[in-house]
Amino acid sequence: MDRAVEDLTARARIRDAAVRLFGERGIEGASIRDIAAEAGVSSGLVRHHFGSKEALREACDQYAKERMLQIGAELTKDGNLTGLDPLTLHPLAFPLQLYLVRSMMDGSETATALFLEGVEAVEEWTTSFGINPKDRRGYAAALAAIKLSVFVFRDQVSKALGEDITTPAGYNRIGQALMEVFTIPLLTQEQVDHMRKQEK
Amino acid sequence: MDRAVEDLTARARIRDAAVRLFGERGIEGASIRDIAAEAGVSSGLVRHHFGSKEALREACDQYAKERMLQIGAELTKDGNLTGLDPLTLHPLAFPLQLYLVRSMMDGSETATALFLEGVEAVEEWTTSFGINPKDRRGYAAALAAIKLSVFVFRDQVSKALGEDITTPAGYNRIGQALMEVFTIPLLTQEQVDHMRKQEK
DNA sequence: TACTTGACTACACGATCGTGTAGTAGTTTG
DNA sequence: CAAACTACTACACGATCGTGTAGTCAAGTA
Numbered sequence: 001m002d003r004a005v006e007d008l009t010a011r012a013r014i015r016d017a018a019v020r021l022f023g024e025r026g027i028e029g030a031s032i033r034d035i036a037a038e039a040g041v042s043s044g045l046v047r048h049h050f051g052s053k054e055a056l057r058e059a060c061d062q063y064a065k066e067r068m069l070q071i072g073a074e075l076t077k078d079g080n081l082t083g084l085d086p087l088t089l090h091p092l093a094f095p096l097q098l099y100l101v102r103s104m105m106d107g108s109e110t111a112t113a114l115f116l117e118g119v120e121a122v123e124e125w126t127t128s129f130g131i132n133p134k135d136r137r138g139y140a141a142a143l144a145a146i147k148l149s150v151f152v153f154r155d156q157v158s159k160a161l162g163e164d165i166t167t168p169a170g171y172n173r174i175g176q177a178l179m180e181v182f183t184i185p186l187l188t189q190e191q192v193d194h195m196r197k198q199e200k
Numbered sequence: 201m202d203r204a205v206e207d208l209t210a211r212a213r214i215r216d217a218a219v220r221l222f223g224e225r226g227i228e229g230a231s232i233r234d235i236a237a238e239a240g241v242s243s244g245l246v247r248h249h250f251g252s253k254e255a256l257r258e259a260c261d262q263y264a265k266e267r268m269l270q271i272g273a274e275l276t277k278d279g280n281l282t283g284l285d286p287l288t289l290h291p292l293a294f295p296l297q298l299y300l301v302r303s304m305m306d307g308s309e310t311a312t313a314l315f316l317e318g319v320e321a322v323e324e325w326t327t328s329f330g331i332n333p334k335d336r337r338g339y340a341a342a343l344a345a346i347k348l349s350v351f352v353f354r355d356q357v358s359k360a361l362g363e364d365i366t367t368p369a370g371y372n373r374i375g376q377a378l379m380e381v382f383t384i385p386l387l388t389q390e391q392v393d394h395m396r397k398q399e400k
Numbered sequence: 401t402a403c404t405t406g407a408c409t410a411c412a413c414g415a416t417c418g419t420g421t422a423g424t425a426g427t428t429t430g
Numbered sequence: 431c432a433a434a435c436t437a438c439t440a441c442a443c444g445a446t447c448g449t450g451t452a453g454t455c456a457a458g459t460a
Binding site for chain 2 (some may be wrong): 025026028029089104105107112115116119129131133134135137139140141142143144145146148149150152153154155157159160161173174176177178179180182183184185186187188189
């Protein structure tokens, strides 16, 4: 990050603090006073700049979405990312993802829209790479959810691995493991068909 | 469910209401008064039976974990489940999963312990089925997280599919899609190796 | 200089939170 | 029969919540 914290405007500091605290503690769990303290301003200034807590949340939604798209564009431009890479855990995206997941779980439309865009991106990716599942949409939705899963349960996964997956080393390890999931076929088509008949 | 709601003791009704509301709104988002109203009792009775909100949460943790293991045992006993089935979305497990995920995100040790047990179960499953990833532990952790992913983003996935995945029809559809993820290899081993070199 | 405007703070408001206290009704127990 | 215990309610407490109001201060503008 090339921006020093003290160089940011108060409004930006508030927004960054809100994304962080909302993401860490949930929307209900982070108070305006907490956010103001984190940003080093009075609680009244939060209201001055954003009007209400709900409006602050929407501003965070918008900002997080734009930043995520921006970061995604930059990383894919360098050509070192495929549609499957766990961009999710990239240091720049980390607090934004944390926030967006919380916001999704709280029913945010903006965050949900970003998920849907992700599904469509995966859909196009499978098409262009010649992957043809029977239910492309369902397949893409499952993959989009999977891309976020390791992130949502980062604490649990870290504990299982005995290694913090938010560090570069751990991030690489779980990334490799995730790749292996997509490399080793766990089931044969016959098994899947057999299961389908059994289910209801 | 063979138990009628009105037949449950007040304590059980409170616990069920707490699991439901904690799961839907998060721990901070559900007040003791909300839970009491949902259970049809006074807020004082919640305190009488559980002592404090934190103690109520721990009781819910314990109950949800036991019920999940119980349900899992019953379903696998019938022999119509493999280690990969999205038990996650089973009607019986649904509110429990909802709660456990929220509890995990709030740092619950009991819920995290359940996740770790899930990782170990997947580890044993891969071993007995002759699946040999380079990092078995990491592989199992990724799979454990994936099993929960579709569930966490059920609203988003439902919206992407235009079909509620908590209904039997939608549940089958996303289940099939998830199976396909494990059936179609997305990457070759060479691609994975190539990626590994690129990363850092 | 006088006026406006935007960033910012201090403080008080009603509501709601988790919790504490006191007490009632019904059953059990000696 | 009296004492004890359990399930349960009503109500009040201090703290904290989001929000509202009033005002300070600095910069720009006519």
